Amino acid sequence: MTLCQSLIPMLQSKGILYFRQFLGRTSAIERSTIKCARFIMTPSFSSKHYRSYTSKSNVCDKTCLKLQETLKDVNIHELFPIKELSMYYADEYDEELFLEIHKELLSLYYDSYMKILNTTDSSLKILKSRLNEMHLSLFSGNMHKMSECSKIILQVRSGVGGEESAMFASELFKMYENISHDRGFNFVKHNSSTAEITGGTEFFKYEFGVHRVQRIPTNCKRIQTSSAVVLVVPHFDIENVKLKNSDLSIETMRSTGPGGQSVNKSETAVRVLHVPTGITISVQDTSSQIDNKALAIELISQKIREKQLKELEMLRSEIRSSQVKTGDRSEKIRTLNFIHDTIIDHRCKVTLNGIESFLDYGNGIEKIHQSLSDMDETTIVKFMIDNIGPVVEYYKLKHRHK
Numbered sequence: 001m002t003l004c005q006s007l008i009p010m011l012q013s014k015g016i017l018y019f020r021q022f023l024g025r026t027s028a029i030e031r032s033t034i035k036c037a038r039f040i041m042t043p044s045f046s047s048k049h050y051r052s053y054t055s056k057s058n059v060c061d062k063t064c065l066k067l068q069e070t071l072k073d074v075n076i077h078e079l080f081p082i083k084e085l086s087m088y089y090a091d092e093y094d095e096e097l098f099l100e101i102h103k104e105l106l107s108l109y110y111d112s113y114m115k116i117l118n119t120t121d122s123s124l125k126i127l128k129s130r131l132n133e134m135h136l137s138l139f140s141g142n143m144h145k146m147s148e149c150s151k152i153i154l155q156v157r158s159g160v161g162g163e164e165s166a167m168f169a170s171e172l173f174k175m176y177e178n179i180s181h182d183r184g185f186n187f188v189k190h191n192s193s194t195a196e197i198t199g200g201t202e203f204f205k206y207e208f209g210v211h212r213v214q215r216i217p218t219n220c221k222r223i224q225t226s227s228a229v230v231l232v233v234p235h236f237d238i239e240n241v242k243l244k245n246s247d248l249s250i251e252t253m254r255s256t257g258p259g260g261q262s263v264n265k266s267e268t269a270v271r272v273l274h275v276p277t278g279i280t281i282s283v284q285d286t287s288s289q290i291d292n293k294a295l296a297i298e299l300i301s302q303k304i305r306e307k308q309l310k311e312l313e314m315l316r317s318e319i320r321s322s323q324v325k326t327g328d329r330s331e332k333i334r335t336l337n338f339i340h341d342t343i344i345d346h347r348c349k350v351t352l353n354g355i356e357s358f359l360d361y362g363n364g365i366e367k368i369h370q371s372l373s374d375m376d377e378t379t380i381v382k383f384m385i386d387n388i389g390p391v392v393e394y395y396k397l398k399h400r401h402k
Helices: 003-013 047-055 062-070 095-117 122-148 162-183 289-323 355-361 365-374 377-400
Strands: 017-021 037-046 075-080 151-158 186-189 194-198 209-215 224-235 248-253 269-274 279-283 332-337 342-345 350-353
Touching: 151 162, 162 186, 162 194, 162 209, 162 224, 162 355, 248 289, 269 289, 279 289, 332 355, 342 355, 342 365, 350 365
Parallel strands: 209 332
Antiparallel strands: 017 037, 037 075, 151 194, 151 224, 186 194, 209 224, 248 269, 269 279, 332 342, 342 350
C-alpha cells in the first residue's frame, strides 16, 4: 500500500485529502515520465473548481480519480498545492526545473506549508517530516548555495539621514574591512563604499539589509535616527566560452567586393551561426577559409561572453534591489543604539552590548550569526521570501553558463 493510500482515510476524517499527481514530462533522451509533485488539499474549494483543476492535470493515480468522484457534492474552497521536491527522475537531475519549483513554492504556497507544519496530529509525522526536508532543502540549497561562490561584492551606502547616514555607512564599511583582515578574508577595496571579498561568503550572507543607528551627532543636541544599506552580491567570473560543434551551423560562400581576380572564384568566406543564441558572424577577412572560420568562431565566443555578462549584471541588479526595497529605517535588520550601548538584531531578537568594540572588529557578531543559523528555518524562509526570486534566477543562469 502506498503512503498516499494509507493516509487517505485518516486525512479524510480530518477534512484533508491527500493525493498524488504525476506531471508528464518527457526527457528528450530517455523519453521517461518524471514523477514531479504531490499535492495537499484542505476543505473548502468548490467542487467545480476542484474538478476543473484536476481535469487540466495529467492525473494518472486511480486513488485521485476515485476521490474526484466522491467530491462531486462536496464544497471545498481552498486548493493549495505544495510541491514535494524530493523528486525521482528516470533520467539525469534537472537542476533548472528543481530551482523553478523552489521559486514557485516560496512565492505562492508558504501559508499552506505553515498550516500543515503547525498541526500536532502524530499521524501526520511522515508528511510533516517531508515538508520540513523540502523547505530545509530550499533554504540550504538555494540561499546557502551562495556559500559555493568564493567571491562576493560588498557595498555599503548611505540610507536615510543625510551626513549622519553617510558617516554611519563609512563606519560599517570600515568595520567589515577590519573583520575581513582579522578573519583572513581577502578584502580588495574598489572605492570608499565597495569591495570584493574572497573567502567571506559564509560570514557576509547574513549582513545584507538596512542597518539603523540611533545616536546624538556631534553637530546636534538631540537623538537622530539614520540608516545605512548593506548589499552582498555573489560574484562569478565567466571563463572563456567553449563552443560545442553541435551548436554551430557553418556555411561557406564566395567572398564579395573588390579583392583581385580570385576573390569570387573560391568559397573562402564563412558564416557561422550559434544555434542556441541565434548569434551569426560572417568573416571574409583573409583568403583562407580555415582562418576565416577560426576568426568567426572566436568572434561568436566573444559575443556570447558579452551577452552572459550583460545578463548576469541585470540579475545582480535584481538581487540588489530585492535585498533592500527603499533603504528606509522601517526595513531595518539591525539597530545600533548608542544611548543604551546596545546592538539589536531584529531577525533573531538577539541583543548585544558594547557598540564601540562591535564597530571596531565586529565583536559579538558571531553570536548573531549563530542565532540566525539556529533559527526555525520556516521563520528564515518567511524573511527571505521577497529575496528568493532573483537569487534563484541568478543561479539558474550561472548553471547554464557552466
